Amino acid sequence: MTAVSPFAPKRFPTLPPIDGVRLGGASAGVKYQGRPDLFMAELDPGTVVAGALTRSLTRSAPVDWCAQVLKKGTARAILVNAGNANAFTGKAGMEGVRVMVDAAAEAVGCTRKEVLVASTGVIGVKLPGDRISKAVPKLRAGLTSDGWPQAARAIMTTDTFPKGASATCAIGGVPVTIAGFAKGSGMIAPDMATMLSFVFTDASIPKDILQKITRKAVDRSFNCMTVDGDTSTSDTLLVAATGKAGNKLPKKASDKALKGFREALQQVMTDLAIQVAKDGEGASKFITIDVTGAASEKAARRIGLCIANSPLVKTAIAGEDANWGRIVMAVGKAGERADRDRLTVAVGGTVIAEKGEGVPDYDEAPVAAHLKGRDIQIDVDIGIGRGKARVWTCDLTHGYIDINADYRT
Amino acid sequence: MTAVSPFAPKRFPTLPPIDGVRLGGASAGVKYQGRPDLFMAELDPGTVVAGALTRSLTRSAPVDWCAQVLKKGTARAILVNAGNANAFTGKAGMEGVRVMVDAAAEAVGCTRKEVLVASTGVIGVKLPGDRISKAVPKLRAGLTSDGWPQAARAIMTTDTFPKGASATCAIGGVPVTIAGFAKGSGMIAPDMATMLSFVFTDASIPKDILQKITRKAVDRSFNCMTVDGDTSTSDTLLVAATGKAGNKLPKKASDKALKGFREALQQVMTDLAIQVAKDGEGASKFITIDVTGAASEKAARRIGLCIANSPLVKTAIAGEDANWGRIVMAVGKAGERADRDRLTVAVGGTVIAEKGEGVPDYDEAPVAAHLKGRDIQIDVDIGIGRGKARVWTCDLTHGYIDINADYRT
Structure with missing residues (x-):
């Protein structure tokens, strides 16, 4: 049997009656x-x-x-x-x-x-x-x-x-x-x-x-x-x-x-x-991705989903690894307007890459501590417009493979 | 260290000199x-x-x-x-x-x-x-x-x-x-x-x-x-x-x-x-996907890649599971012209779904035997045109998670 998600609430919320x-x-x-x-x-x-x-x-x-x-x-x-x-x-x-x-x-x-x-x-x-x-x-x-x-x-x-x-x-x-x-x-x-x-x-x-x-x-x-x-x-x-x-x-x-x-x-x-x-299959971490500065809201959403769907970003988070290179990669493949040299990437509120390169000597301690937690925050500023979107996903773990490769057996 | 791919050839091929x-x-x-x-x-x-x-x-x-x-x-x-x-x-x-x-x-x-x-x-x-x-x-x-x-x-x-x-x-x-x-x-x-x-x-x-x-x-x-x-x-x-x-x-x-x-x-x-x-990360099976009957070659390629990129199709193959419902799902999400009721899906040469439904009582034995092998063949006929394409990928296994989640540790 599959383990219950670590994010499962203690009880189902009390919902009010709706007339009719x-x-x-x-x-x-x-x-x-x-x-x-x-x-x-x-x-x-x-x-x-x-x-x-x-x-x-x-x-x-x-x-x-x-x-x-x-x-x-x-x-x-x-x-x-x-x-x-x-x-x-x-x-x-x-x-x-x-x-x-x-x-x-x-x-x-x-x-x-x-x-x-x-x-x-x-x-x-x-x-x-x-x-x-x-x-x-x-x-x-x-x-x-x-x-x-x-x-x-x-x-x-x-x-x-x-x-x-x-x-x-x-x-x-x-x-x-x-x-x-x-x-x-x-x-x-x-x-x-x-x-x-x-x-x-x-x-x-x-x-x-x-x-x-x-x-x-x-x-x-x-x-x-x-x-x-x-x-x-x-x-x-x-x-x-x-x-x-x-x-x-x-x-x-x-x-x-x-x-x-x-x-x-x-x-x-x-x-x-x-x-x-x-409650995503195998989820061990919940990831919120805020994309700002995109060409439009739609562009921001597409970039956010591209990051959220990247198996390499998701496995990095599962491994508690601040692998911002993979986030940059995912922005690049989204197909929306972006400029390598204007991108800013922050994890857990700490800016780790900006102006086309990694921040030299950024303080790794708070980032590492953040990644050990269950709720992960990624902020990406595209730096070219005012479009923004928030996207949610979970990490990609061995649990996902267990559930999906071994489903019938 | 990562295990060598099961598909690695015994030796590097002898390549001829090129003048110049x-x-x-x-x-x-x-x-x-x-x-x-x-x-x-x-x-x-x-x-x-x-x-x-x-x-x-x-x-x-x-x-x-x-x-x-x-x-x-x-x-x-x-x-x-x-x-x-x-x-x-x-x-x-x-x-x-x-x-x-x-x-x-x-x-x-x-x-x-x-x-x-x-x-x-x-x-x-x-x-x-x-x-x-x-x-x-x-x-x-x-x-x-x-x-x-x-x-x-x-x-x-x-x-x-x-x-x-x-x-x-x-x-x-x-x-x-x-x-x-x-x-x-x-x-x-x-x-x-x-x-x-x-x-x-x-x-x-x-x-x-x-x-x-x-x-x-x-x-x-x-x-x-x-x-x-x-x-x-x-x-x-x-x-x-x-x-x-x-x-x-x-x-x-x-x-x-x-x-x-x-x-x-x-x-x-x-x-x-x-x-x-x-040599795909964690590959245990090599998958060839032939798409025929699509609206164009480009459409066929896109449908093929959509099947090839689906984590659910890839994990099903890893689990040696003839889960054709996931193949149908991937065709549906490709965004190319398709008609649910004209689709044909075959695995290892055995047609397992056609005309909008599973083939009742298809012989599971040759399909199961095929899926136990290393080289997997999936044929999808869209049934609406003459576009065709062949696409290659590998399965999605615990090895991929190992390599990518645990990369720095």
């Missing part, structure tokens, strides 16, 4: 035995939904389905199983989706187009849809407004801890709550179709505005996080807004009244993204 | 002690030179210098040291280049603009140029037409074996010889600025034509090979043609008389690229 949302988990025995593997949420009529889906060109049938539902943008139910990704399963893929959708629609009493589904687990194995449909009526009957821990656990695959986060804010003086959870232990976990996240709020927001705010929050949270650079066939993030808070309906995404909401949603999604990186 | 080329290696003590670390080649007057350099935006000072010399395209000497990459060394970088260029120019009696240099090794440490310049006169005096083994060894860093290859052909009925060598143990070796390759021929070819043929051969050899996807600050390939064979000067790169030469140069460079992949 009831949720829970159940054991359907899709693949795992003796643990919940089916998550369901029931949403009150009038709930709008936004989301972000994998850009993979080999995406799964459930993702195809969600793309259709998101166009309409209203939802009454979400049904998710773990243990089987229902990806690359040919025509049986959409058949599996149909069984899940039918079961949820019947239980909730809504149309099929109001049901979102996701599947995570092994690729290429036919989904045993009957086990899921059989479990749905009882699962639905037991949904509660505080079923967060069961729900978060039910979507886990190789995760070593469930991941939840919440925040509150106000829209035009009306209090609003956001809560959600995520699974993922790498952009791809072994054999697993991986990152899923479900976020709920009682805010009243038109779907186009919710979609815009969600997209931006994704770019600054989940899209700033990487474990191994591999892209899932099933990545799915859904944000459901029940409208029960009763705030005044905003007119546009940039509405001043939405400032608090934008920040709170960003906070929840960032929190969840960081938890995913901290 | 004298070469050899010497110990300058730049970093390594008790082994050759300085390679020099002297080229007869009239030698033209082509090449390919790293696209890294943080490339080293020696690469900057080579880019200048290649514009003119004639050369009389090549001088290369191992153990120090002279990369990210600020103003001292070009100073180090100057010392090397001066030493070679003086020894050979040529202009500075006729000297090419390369450095490979640690990034960010000032090059001890005096040790190099001191060693050059004696090194130059001892150059011979059969100094290949010394030369190939002198440029090694973390390589576990020297890599050489040769081929013969004819241009318009006149026999022509090509021989060369390379170093590299990953696109980046630990702390090392990595892939270098030097190829020599007696063919008589104008520099623009040589450059065109070289570029194409690079795209189908070194650019089809990856160990860890990281890009060196120092990658340098040089092809020097002395013109001593006396063949009729070709008029263009597509000249029919050059067919044999193009193929022979491709063969030598492909051979060297494969040897680099086989």
Whole structure:
């Protein structure tokens, strides 16, 4: 068995109820035995939904389905199983989706187009849809407004801890709550179709505005996080807004009244993204990379991800080695504007390379002490512009090889 | 110490002399002690030179210098040291280049603009140029037409074996010889600025034509090979043609008389690229990936490299696991045109997934037997076009982590 991540919190956070949302988990025995593997949420009529889906060109049938539902943008139910990704399963893929959708629609009493589904687990194995449909009526009957821990656990695959986060804010003086959870232990976990996240709020927001705010929050949270650079066939993030808070309906995404909401949603999604990186396969260190002075925010993010995805940077951190040459290398391969002679690299707050060369006689002691810790900070200033981004990842250790090379044996 | 690659040949190949080329290696003590670390080649007057350099935006000072010399395209000497990459060394970088260029120019009696240099090794440490310049006169005096083994060894860093290859052909009925060598143990070796390759021929070819043929051969050899996807600050390939064979000067790169030469140069460079992949850090398996049916050759290459760079595919192969779901995932993330339902994936010649799903009840025995071997073949047909490419890589093992995480300790 895989060791629990050293970053696992002592307990799952207490998440607040969201008016209009009831949720829970159940054991359907899709693949795992003796643990919940089916998550369901029931949403009150009038709930709008936004989301972000994998850009993979080999995406799964459930993702195809969600793309259709998101166009309409209203939802009454979400049904998710773990243990089987229902990806690359040919025509049986959409058949599996149909069984899940039918079961949820019947239980909730809504149309099929109001049901979102996701599947995570092994690729290429036919989904045993009957086990899921059989479990749905009882699962639905037991949904509660505080079923967060069961729900978060039910979507886990190789995760070593469930991941939840919440925040509150106000829209035009009306209090609003956001809560959600995520699974993922790498952009791809072994054999697993991986990152899923479900976020709920009682805010009243038109779907186009919710979609815009969600997209931006994704770019600054989940899209700033990487474990191994591999892209899932099933990545799915859904944000459901029940409208029960009763705030005044905003007119546009940039509405001043939405400032608090934008920040709170960003906070929840960032929190969840960081938890995913901290549960990265084999992770022994959590790495935050701040890139400043790039040509644009996009350029900064790409440079940050290039550093975060470099196996040589990740192994150096695992080895507690301030190998800044590898960071310079990763900046160079990112393909974004950079000037060798304007780069500044700091580790743990100590500048160790600047103006195109290593800092002679920098004090190695604080850097070495920092690298012995669990939380590693890398700052890179590109020195040519004002674009900045923060990116999160974990180190690359023997644990990753153990998990991924020895998965079936 | 790192174990020698299981793919290391019993001995360095016997390479033929190239008329107009004298070469050899010497110990300058730049970093390594008790082994050759300085390679020099002297080229007869009239030698033209082509090449390919790293696209890294943080490339080293020696690469900057080579880019200048290649514009003119004639050369009389090549001088290369191992153990120090002279990369990210600020103003001292070009100073180090100057010392090397001066030493070679003086020894050979040529202009500075006729000297090419390369450095490979640690990034960010000032090059001890005096040790190099001191060693050059004696090194130059001892150059011979059969100094290949010394030369190939002198440029090694973390390589576990020297890599050489040769081929013969004819241009318009006149026999022509090509021989060369390379170093590299990953696109980046630990702390090392990595892939270098030097190829020599007696063919008589104008520099623009040589450059065109070289570029194409690079795209189908070194650019089809990856160990860890990281890009060196120092990658340098040089092809020097002395013109001593006396063949009729070709008029263009597509000249029919050059067919044999193009193929022979491709063969030598492909051979060297494969040897680099086989000496990849921690490699226990050599992987050939044939992509067919893509939208274009470029698309096929990109898909192939995406599979080759996927840590999840590489660890699956290390674990002798026919995990085709990960191959499908890598195709999906390549960003090139692909259709989930037209993909075909074969391992060791056995089709295990096609038409959007796994082949039910495929015979696992030959696949398992194939994966237990050292040479792994993966075939992916995209099913939408005629573009094809072959890509080489190695698996990702505990050895890679050992070498890269524990490098300084």
